[in-house]
Amino acid sequence: MGRSKTERRWLVYAGVSWDEMPIIAIDTETTGFRRSDRIVELGMVMFKGSDIIDTYHSYLNPGFHIPEETTEIHGISDKDVADAPRFDDIRVDVMDWLCRGAPWVAHNARFDMRMLSYDLPADKWPTGVPTLCTLLMAKKRGHSRAKLGDLAAHYNISQENAHTAVDDARVCGLLARKITAGFEILDYFTKYSQEWL
Template identity: 30%
Template sequence: MRKLNLTKPICFFDLETTGINVSKDRIVEIAILKVYPSGEKESRTWLVNPEMPIPPETTAIHGITDEDVEDKPTFKELAPQVVQMIEGSDVAGFNSNRFDIPLLAEELLRVGQDLDLKKCRPIDVQVIFHKMEPRNLSAAYKFYCDKDLVNAHSAEADTLATYEILKAQIAKYEELENSIDFLSEYSQHFENADFAGFIGYDDEGHEIFKFGKYKGKKVEDILEKDKGYFGWLQNADFPLYTKKVLTAIQLRKLSL
């Protein structure tokens, strides 16, 4: 199996959470596998007290109960270690562009940690898998590595499997360059200004709304035209990172 061609470390990570709402749900487990250009690996897994109940239907998926995390540190307590591990690295995961990265960004902002995940080149192994062999993590592990995924939905098992799958994908497909820049670009569905996909770009690189009554319209134009819309967005139930992007656009507009 080919070694990843890295110019800096890459962190494969997986989150188990209280649910799938990026704005409201919390992390209950996080695993990070950091791979260095030398091939050396470092792995950490933390159970996290989400400071909210874990719904039974969610426990049924990942097996983590309220009792499992009641005496564990909160994300605010763990965040400095998480930031220290990820900072200066690229990031990779399975369905990470649509879920894990947006939710991690929310948790970091919520506890005041200034880690700009936009500076981390993201690789979503699921996107590569779906483009090459449309299916899920267990099927991908069986297909690419010829192994059964034991303890699926355990963050540590999922993270290790994702790392092995990416290396197998590079070995299998000649058209996949062993380059983080290429893999990051290839594993994007769409480029967005925020992580949750509420703010996109038009063909000229201007931020546009991707939802609601102003869908397809330039953000700057709407913030100028509809003075109350910015305030409504900031008070509505949108992810913190989306609000941060909107604030940056508003400040940029005001400084012109």
């Protein structure tokens, strides 16, 4: 029986060690969870193994009031983003990151990818990039408490500024490596990766 499209895509990593494997960890802070909501902070951290090799951060002005209930979660208010760029202003930078050829990883990837997709139309997305979700990965490994903070504590990963996009992305990237320790890359990713578009 032939390999699936996902399996064929991951063949490029056959024989690659985790220490050689680049990933881009992504986190968003938003105005809420609805289709009409938007990103107010974006963080991306590129890893090679456990080493951080590049970092991207931007606050974003959503163009409307940030509800107080979401400000209570991430601490970002209208005042904080009053002079921040709109997403269109950083679109080229974001696309540069997403097109670097490294797999993406996020905690609750479905949410972060959906929020990005609202500002990046389908024809602008790099196609076929496998994405790992550390929330899904943790549940597959039997963790009943799968919040990012709980998992960081379990795996002894320092969480310096919870609910800030860059630090959550950093923790997510380190968490992905911890959870997958002992697994062969090709086997793990063909079973647990997702694709967007």
